[in-house]
Amino acid sequence: MDVDLRKLRYFVAVAEELHFGRAAERLHIAQPVLSRQIRALEDELKVQLFARDRRRTELTAAGEQLLADARPLLAGANALRLRVGRAARGQNSFTVGFMPGLIVTAAVRALSDRHPELTVNVVRTNWDDQVEVVRDGRVDVSYIRLPVDQSGLTVRPLMSEPRVAVLPADHRLAGKETIAIADLADEHLLQNPDAVPEWRDIATELRDGTRVAVGHFSAVEEKLEHVATGRGVTVLPLSTATFYTRPDIVHVTVRDIPPNQVCLAWEAGRRSPLIREFAALAESL
Known part of the structure; x- marks a missing residue:
């Protein structure tokens, strides 16, 4: 059985709002449509995802598990669309995320010097999104500070500091x-x-x-x-x-x-030569 990503997005909205009306407004669809889609998803998975009464909506154990699995799956699908779209448009770019206080100029400049045709961009991150920007495709690599959830990531240590x-x-x-x-x-x-x-x-x-x-x-x-x-x-x-x-x-x-550990992170499934090259530059510098 293939899981419909649209239904998963609908499910995540309801799971985060715990209210079908607010979730429908967030998704810009009618509430009856949303309710039908959630019932269809429950039928496909053969589980009950929400426990509802007149006063509240709560996740079941199956719903809690699906929410934990759905978020990275949707982020991965979005990242895939971003990368495929960039490839289709012929964009020759590479994006580096970095946390406050970390100076990444030397590695960025070194990669640019090696690949003059490449546009190397930088994106400032914070504690809340330093790995999410990797998972959702906004950056190719990110300088991160531990601790983070490392699932689905390749993490290479760079340095530590007090x-x-x-x-x-x-x-x-x-x-x-x-x-x-x-x-x-x-x-x-x-x-x-x-x-x-x-x-x-x-x-x-x-x-x-x-x-x-x-x-x-x-x-x-x-x-x-x-x-x-x-x-x-x-x-x-x-x-x-x-x-x-x-x-x-x-x-x-x-x-x-x-001490705080500084690492470089990228999506574990990617096999980009540019990522490997940048990682080697970051380590050496």
Whole structure:
């Protein structure tokens, strides 16, 4: 049995919204049409994907599994369309993703010098999309910072660097040569706690359930604005902290957490000679 990608897209919309009406609006189709498509998908798979009553819609166990599998499948299909479209139009281009603080100029220039006919583009990424841009075909390769979900990717280590705490210039810890992660236990972290599990495991606000008004941010610039105003701290790779130097914040090395690992990632199934060549350049530089 072949799975209809259109039905999968419809299913993902309902699974993310958990509301047929909102999903239909998002897809720009009528709700009865959406309901018929979901029933058809359930008939094809011979499972129930949603449990519905008058008050709510929930995923079944089969629905949870399909959602986990459908997202990478749809991303792969979209990436395939992008690459085939570029080939059909005769575009001779290569795109490199990079995280804040990482300078990729040398490798990009080296590839351009070797292939003058090639247009080499760069795309800035962040913590949330650094591998998604690979999976959905927006970039050919991406400089990433671990940890990430490496499924379906080839990941090649490039370097490691210390991680630092970024603090307001008048913070009690400013001016110290190094600190321990325990020194930040009473601080609010302006990023996903899973990005700094060493802090997450000792954080006062997570242990006692303290509610913090300021949330978590993925963009470095947003984090630094909130650090500067004294609303929290953030832990960043050293190169990112030095790239965004400003007078109202400081950074201090955290001595007892592992360094950040920088890698190059690309889709595991691709066999492009340009990707192999760029990976070798990135390693050498």
